[in-house]
Amino acid sequence: xxxMTVDLTTTVGSVVLPNPVLTASGTAGHGAxxxxxxxxxxxxxxxxxxxxxxxxxxxxxxxxxxVPAGMVNAVxxxxxxxxxxxxxxxxxxxxxxxxxxxxxxxxxxxDYAEAALLxxxxxxxxxxxxxxxxxxxxxxxxxxxxEATHDAVAAASACRRPRWAKLTAAVADLPHxxxxxxxxxxxxxxxxxxxxxxxxxxxxxxxxxxxRAGGLxxxxxHPVAVRAVHDVHVxxxxxxxxxxxxxxxxxxxxxLLLAGASAVQVGTASFTDRRAVAGVVADLERWCQRHGVRxxxxxxxxxxxxx
Numbered sequence: 001x002x003x004m005t006v007d008l009t010t011t012v013g014s015v016v017l018p019n020p021v022l023t024a025s026g027t028a029g030h031g032a033x034x035x036x037x038x039x040x041x042x043x044x045x046x047x048x049x050x051x052x053x054x055x056x057x058x059x060x061x062x063x064x065x066x067v068p069a070g071m072v073n074a075v076x077x078x079x080x081x082x083x084x085x086x087x088x089x090x091x092x093x094x095x096x097x098x099x100x101x102x103x104x105x106x107x108x109x110x111d112y113a114e115a116a117l118l119x120x121x122x123x124x125x126x127x128x129x130x131x132x133x134x135x136x137x138x139x140x141x142x143x144x145x146x147e148a149t150h151d152a153v154a155a156a157s158a159c160r161r162p163r164w165a166k167l168t169a170a171v172a173d174l175p176h177x178x179x180x181x182x183x184x185x186x187x188x189x190x191x192x193x194x195x196x197x198x199x200x201x202x203x204x205x206x207x208x209x210x211x212r213a214g215g216l217x218x219x220x221x222h223p224v225a226v227r228a229v230h231d232v233h234v235x236x237x238x239x240x241x242x243x244x245x246x247x248x249x250x251x252x253x254x255x256l257l258l259a260g261a262s263a264v265q266v267g268t269a270s271f272t273d274r275r276a277v278a279g280v281v282a283d284l285e286r287w288c289q290r291h292g293v294r295x296x297x298x299x300x301x302x303x304x305x306x307x
Contacts, residue, residue, distance in 0.1 A: 006288040007295045008281070010044070012240045012262050013162050013187030015125050017044040017099065020296055021253065021281045024244050024267030025050055025103040025128060025166070028277075030079065031089030032096050037274040041097030042281065044263055048085070048093075050103040050130045053114035055081040060210030065199050070218025070246070070268060072197045074211035077105055077133060082118040094123050101164070104156065105130040112152045116159035127159045129186070132168040132193035143167045143193075146180035153184035164242060166190040169221075169228045175235035188240035190265070191228040195221050218268035222246025226259050233260025233301055250287035253280055257296070258303035 008019035025047045028034050040046050058078025065072050080088065082104070093100055102124045104115040112129065119127055131143035131152055142148040143166075153165050165181035167174065169192040178189045194215025199208040207213070225245025232241060243256030244265035253264045269276035288296055 004289050004292070004294065006285050006293065007297075008285060008288075009295075010262050010297050010300075012126070012164070012242060015045075015162055015187075017263060018042075019044045019281055019284070020257065020261075020263040021277060021284065022101070022242065022263055022265045023047050023270070023277050024265035025130065026075065027267035027270050030085055031093040032098075034270070034274055034277075035092075035096050038278045039096075040093070043098065043277060044281075045099040045101050045125060046093065047101040047128055047265060048089075048103050049079060050077050050105040050128075050133070051079045051082045051085050051115060052077065052105055052107075053082055053111055053118060055079065055084065062208065062210055063214075065208045065214075067199060067216070068220070070216055070220040071271065072199050072209065072214040072216050073194065074209045074214030076211060082115050086118065086122060090122065100124045101126045101128050103128040103130050103166070104159075105133045106152070107133075109148075109151045109155045113155035113158050116156040119159045119161065124161060126162040126164055126187075127156060128164045128166050128190055129153055129156045130166045130193070131181075132166055141168055141170075143177060144171050146177050149177050150180045150184040153181050153186050157185055162187040164188040164190050166193055168193045168195075169224050170196055174228055175232050178232045178239060179236055182236065182239050188242055188262070189232065190242040190244055191232060191261075192221070192225050192245055195224060217245070219246040219248065219252075222252055222255075226255050229256055229259040229261050230303065233304065237301065237304075247280060248276065249280060250283040253284050254287060254299060257299040258301070260301045260304065262297070262300050
């Protein structure tokens with residue numbers, strides 16, 4: 001029997017993607033590191049590790065620690081800076097045929113503006129503005145303040161590309177923050193970044209990670225991501241969402257789509273299987289065939305109808 005053809009095409013704001021499965025920032029390197037395991041052109045897009053407008057050394061080791069159903073990391077946004085990335089990493093990534101989403105971060109609003117300006121002529125389809133990082137102009141993360149979120153997203157307009165605001169679930173009112181990002185010009189929001197966490201070595205009686213605390217990712221935070229996507233979609237149904245957190249297969253991807261995401265990102269799964277993101281694309285197509293879904297985009301927000 002001939003299998004039903006499934007259209008996996010999706011749109012995130014003004015960005016059209018061949019399928020809704022992307023890599024998550026920080027889990028696929030700065031360039032084409034996964035190219036020997038995955039056809040990067042077959043993915044919806046490759047989201048790069050977050051870049052500041054300057055080189056950044058990151059945190060002290062150890063940086064990663066496995067926990068049940070995930071891992072805690074405190075890499076500390078290590079990177080070469082946007083200028084070096086443009087020269088040394090982006091050409092090889094573009095050569096694979098991948099659609100590239102550049103992720104940026106900064107310690108100040110001016111940092112976001114500078115990083116974005118450096119990307120103004122880069123061959124990237126969008127810029128993900130990582131707001132879930134330290135804010136030296138205030139306390140906590142940019143994404144924990146509606147005002148700081150608005151200011152950083154607005155400053156990133158210098159990139160002249162669609163902006164996606166990457167937010168944290170560690171806030172009292174996530175939809176309020178998402179609306180602030182949209183008001184500043186974000187075409188979409190990415191939900192969610194890692195959840196603040198810590199692991200203590202009980203024998204040494206000290207935190208395991210070099211930076212003491214870190215961020216929890218993987219299957220453990222999947223229900224958190226589903227709830228975040230759902231709640232933002234309720235308040236802002238016209239705001240595109242990229243869902244992230246514990247995506248390992250079609251079921252976890254479809255959960256986020258039904259909650260309201262237009263696309264999903266695969267991250268922690270790539271640490272145990274470098275082909276994981278391609279596997280999710282193939283599994284999603286098979287899931288749609290089995291369930292008679294001809295267009296994956298028809299799933300978006302499907303959990304919000306009447307019971």
